[in-house]
Amino acid sequence: MANPSKAKGTAWESLWTAYIREHHNPAAHRNVQMGAKDIGDVSGYYLHAAELKAEKTITLSDYIAQANREAIHASQPFGCAVVKRRMKGVADGYVVRDVATDVRLLNRLRDMEVALQTALPTTYALIDAQHRGAA
Incomplete structure (x- = not known):
């Protein structure tokens, strides 16, 4: 992958999806991006549209606004941002609403x-x- 930031984001999505499959829902999966009608990065996090972020600079307000929009598109009652914690494993990340x-x-x-x-x-x-x- 030519874009290192995109590669980090993809790796985070893959790791988090694997974690959710093991500990929450074996059917969880990464979504295909749909542009203006995006439904979140991962489906299968019960009742949520999950927007995953692995960025150096964290902007919670932007993440939450995006997650709430995507919850509407996904027909889910709740949106959340799942933020990677630097230098930590998946279980140490943050779920933010x-x-x-x-x-x-x-x-x-x-x-x-x-x-x-x-x-x-x-x-x-x-x-x-x-x-x-x-x-």
Whole structure:
């Protein structure tokens, strides 16, 4: 690849996609770029259009605006930027959303947890125990 910046971005997308396949969704895949109607760099990150960035200078406001536009194009409720952390592995990268998006996500999570706890309390307790680990 002639453009070193593009090569770094492609490498980051490939590494992150492999990580997501292993830890989240085996069907995750990199998307073909679609210009003005781009749907994010990777599909398969549940409920999100993921815009991946591996740049020396980080501009979160631009990344988030792009991710939110691409979420609309991808018919996903949430957009996020996945930013490579310099000199670190994939698991040390950052997933970034604006506050409004994060609040919508947490409200959805809360409402779904209440619904599951009400409808299937035993199942809720099992799932809660499985995901209870601290950061």
